[in-house]
Amino acid sequence: MYTEKVMELFMNPKNAGRMEDPDGVGEVGNPRCGDIMKIYIKVKDDRIADISFETFGCASAIASSSMVTEMVKGLTLDEALAISNKDVVNALGGLPPQKVHCSLLAEEGIQAAIEDYRAKQKAKSGAAAPKS
C-alpha cells in the first residue's frame, strides 16, 4: 500500500518533535478527521534555517510531514511556499488515492507556519516603528 520511502520516513521521521522558541508555527488539520500537523520554523535571512513538526495522524501524514520539512529546509520563504502537495507526493514515490489529503496538510502546514512568521514580523515591525 505504501511506498518504501513513505514507510522509511514513517518509521524514522526527520525533524520530528517540538521546537523551543520557533519564529513561526503553523497548525492545520482537525482531530475529528484524524490528523493534525504542527510545523515549527526558525527563519534566518528570509530562509528556513530550522524546521520541525508534530503530527497526529496516520503513516502518510507523518511521512508527509517529515518529507516536507526536509524539502523546505534551507529554502527561501517564497521558494518554500511554492512547494505543492504534488511535489510532496512525488518525493514520497506516491501515496494511495485516499491518502493524498495528508500531503495537502503538509503543503498547508508550511504555508501556515510561514504566514504565522510573517504576521509576527509585521507585528514586530509595526510595534517597532513607533519606537524608531
Added chain:
Amino acid sequence: MYTEKVMELFMNPKNAGRMEDPDGVGEVGNPRCGDIMKIYIKVKDDRIADISFETFGCASAIASSSMVTEMVKGLTLDEALAISNKDVVNALGGLPPQKVHCSLLAEEGIQAAIEDYRAKQKAKSGAAAPKS
C-alpha cells in the same frame, strides 16, 4: 442414495425378460415420465406360477420390478393383489422420497397383469359357456 438391496436387484434383477405365452400381461407407466413396467404372469390353480417383467426406467423402477415379482411368485392372485407399494418399499429397505412412485408402478403392474388374466379368463369362460 439407494439401499444395498435396491442396488443388488438393479444390478442383477430376478425374473427379468419377456415371457412366451403368458396367461396375463400388465403394462403400466408412461414413456413420457420415463418409466414403463410390463409384468407377465403364468397362473396355475389361482396362483402365480411364473412371473417376469420388462422395465424401462430408473434403477428403483427395475429393482421394484424385480422385488415385486419375487414377492408375489407362488401367491394366490388375491394374496398378490394385497401386496402394496409400501410392502415393496419395505422389502427394498426403503426408497428415496422422489422414487417412491416407482414402487407404485410395481403394485399397479401386478394388478394390471392379474386383471388382464381375469379378463381373459372371463372372456374364455364367456366364450366357452354358450358352447356347453
Added chain:
Amino acid sequence: MTERQVYMDHSATTAVDRGVLEAMLPFFSEEYGNPNSLHAWGRRARKAVNEAREKVAALIGADASEVIFTGGGSEADNLAIKGSTSMRKDKGRHVITTAIEHHAVMDAFGWLDKQGFDVTVLPVDDKALVSVTELEKAIRPDTILFSMMFANNEVGTIQPVAEAAKICRDRGILFHVDGVQAAGHVPFNVQDLGVDMLTMSAHKMYGPKGVGGLYLRKGVRVEPIVHGGGQERGLRSGTENTAGIVGFGAAAELAVRRLADGSIDEEARLRDLLIKRVTSSIEEAFLTGHPTQRLPFLASFCIGSLEGESMLLRLDAAGIGASSGSACTSGSLEPSHVLLAMGLAHEVAHGSLRFSLGKDTTEEDIVYVAENLERIVADLRALSPLWKTRG
C-alpha cells in the same frame, strides 16, 4: 470399487489440478491474512488476490479491474442478471434469454419475471443453436438485457456469441454471457467478442469449487446482491476466499497454457473417437447438440429405449462417472429443459447420456467407456419393453 475408475463428468466439475492445489496450499494455514487487513499478513493476502485477478483477466483478455470474484458461477450469473437489470430498470423492463440456459440464469430470469420484468425466451433449433435472427426479432425499444450461454453444459453446442454481441451493441442492450462451460476450454477474448458481462467458475477448469468470476466491462454498473464491507469494488462484499481465488488464478494460468499447447485439440480428438464409436456400434444412439460447433470435451447422446439413470448407475458400477439429463437423475418428472427445447420427445430425452472428458482422459479410457456402454446398453435393452429385439 472396480479396478478401473474413469471420471467422464468434467462438465459437472473437475479435480483441482495438483499445481493449482500447490498454489493454494500456503493460503490456508500460513498466509491466512485477511486481504483487508493493514498488517503484513493482510498485505500479502491482498497481493495474492491481485495477482490471481490478473491471471483470470488474462485468460479472457480483460483488464484486471474488470474482474469481480464471487462465491461461484451461479452467484456470478445472479449478480450479472439481477444486478444489471436493477440498475437499468428505469430504461425498460424487457429482458431476453434462451431456452437452454443453466438454472442459475433461467431461475434468475424467473425471479425477474416475478419482479414485473417482461421475459422473452428465445427458442433453439434441434442442435441447440440460438438464432441471432430470432434475437433481432425479439428486441424491443424497452429491452435492457440479453443473456445467453457461451456453450451449453448438456449438449456442448457453442453459440454465436460475437454475432449476438454485435446486435446488442448496435441496439444499446447489455449482453451477459454465461461462460462457465466455455472459459478455459474455448479460446476467446472479451474485447473481440464485445460482450458486457461474462460468468466463469473455477471448478470447471481445474480450480476449486465455490469461486466464480464475473467480467464486467469498464463502465457496466451492477447493484450488488451481497452488501457489506465493500470488497470487490463494493460489488461482492465478504472476506475474500483468498485460497480459492489464488486457485482460480492458477487454474486460469493452466487454462491459458492448455489453450495454447494443443491439449484442447487432443481432447477434441478423443471426444470424436467416443462419438464415432458410440454412434456406430450402438443401435439407435445419436449425438445430441451441434456436430462440430461444440465444446471440445463434451460428447452427449440419446440412447433409444433406455432411461438415463439406469445407464448411469450401471456405468458407475463399472467405475465410470457420467451424467444424464433424465428426469430420474434430478428427482423431477420432466427430463432436461435443454433436450426438450431441442425438440426431443420426452421418451427420447429420458435416454440422454453425457460424457465430458478431462485433461487426464486417455484413449484407453475412451475404449473402456465405449465397451462398457455397449455391454450395458445390451443388458438393459434386454429388460426394456420398448426395445424391439431385431433379427
Added chain:
Amino acid sequence: MTERQVYMDHSATTAVDRGVLEAMLPFFSEEYGNPNSLHAWGRRARKAVNEAREKVAALIGADASEVIFTGGGSEADNLAIKGSTSMRKDKGRHVITTAIEHHAVMDAFGWLDKQGFDVTVLPVDDKALVSVTELEKAIRPDTILFSMMFANNEVGTIQPVAEAAKICRDRGILFHVDGVQAAGHVPFNVQDLGVDMLTMSAHKMYGPKGVGGLYLRKGVRVEPIVHGGGQERGLRSGTENTAGIVGFGAAAELAVRRLADGSIDEEARLRDLLIKRVTSSIEEAFLTGHPTQRLPFLASFCIGSLEGESMLLRLDAAGIGASSGSACTSGSLEPSHVLLAMGLAHEVAHGSLRFSLGKDTTEEDIVYVAENLERIVADLRALSPLWKTRG
C-alpha cells in the same frame, strides 16, 4: 521481517487449523466429485457435505436440516435479512437493527431502506450494549424483523440475545442474529436462545474463508438471493464448495472441543492479562466495550492522542498484527460507526486498537505485544501535537 511474528487479529480472520486442513485436503484433487452427481464421486462428496452439516449443526444445537451453507458470513447475513423480509413484506414493512452491526447487516438494512422498508436503528450505551427495553419500545404492529449481532467484532461486547429472542417471540417478530464473532467462541444453543436465524462464518473459527452458514429454524422461510440449481434446499444454489464445507465441519468440531476443554478460559485469562497491562502501563489508554460481558479473545482499547493506523503500522514493523477502527485504516473519513455509536469523540475513536487472540496465543505473545505497544505509544506521542508531555 522481525524475528517474532505475533498475529493478534483473529477477529479479522484465523489461520485454518492444521487438522481442519487435513480434513479438507482430499476434497480438492481426489474426492472432487460434484455432490449433485449420481455416480460414486458425487455420492462420496454428498456424504461429506452431509457430515459437515451435522457437525456445524451440533456446534449450535440445531438440526442438520436447519443449516444452509453459503459463500461466507456476509452472504448469510444478506440472505437472512433480505430473504426473510422478502417473504414477509405483506405482513409489514418495519424492521429493526442496531447501531453497531457489521457492514454486512448494516448495508443489507440500507438496501431494505431503499426498497421502501422503514428501518429503526437501536442505539447502544457506552459499553456497546443494546437495551432490550429500547427494543420493546421500537416494536410496532408492522415490525417483521429484528437483527442484532451476538457479539461485536470491534469491541467484543456480547448482547442479551436470549432476552431479545423472548421479546421477538412474544411479539411474533422474526429474530436474526449475526453470530459470526460468537460462534465457536461463546457456548450457546439456538434452541435455548430461541432465535430464528443465526449467521456463522468458518474463517472466524479456524476454518476456511468463503464459507458461511445460516441457521434457519424449522419453518422459517427465506427467498434465496442466489437462484439456480436448487442446492441447499433451494436456498443457495450453486455447486457446493465441498472442501470448504468439509473444512467448516471440521472447524465446528474443533470449536466444540475447545468450548469444552477449558481453552476458552485460558484465552480469556490471556486477554485479561493484556487488558490489565495495557490499561495500567499506558497513560490515557482505556478498554472499549463491556468489561466482562465480552468475547473471550478480544481486547480493544482507545489510546489517547494517537491515531490508529500509525500504531498499527509500527506494531506491524515489530511483527505484530492488530487492527483499528480508525478512519485511516478504512480509507473513509469517519472512524468506526461502532465507536461513534458508543459515544466516543471522533479524536478518541481515531485512536482505537483491537487485539484479538487466538488458540495459539501464548503469555509471551501478550508480553511481547504489551512491551512493543508501550514503546510505540511513547515514540508516537513524542510526535503528537495533542500529547501534553507531563511531569
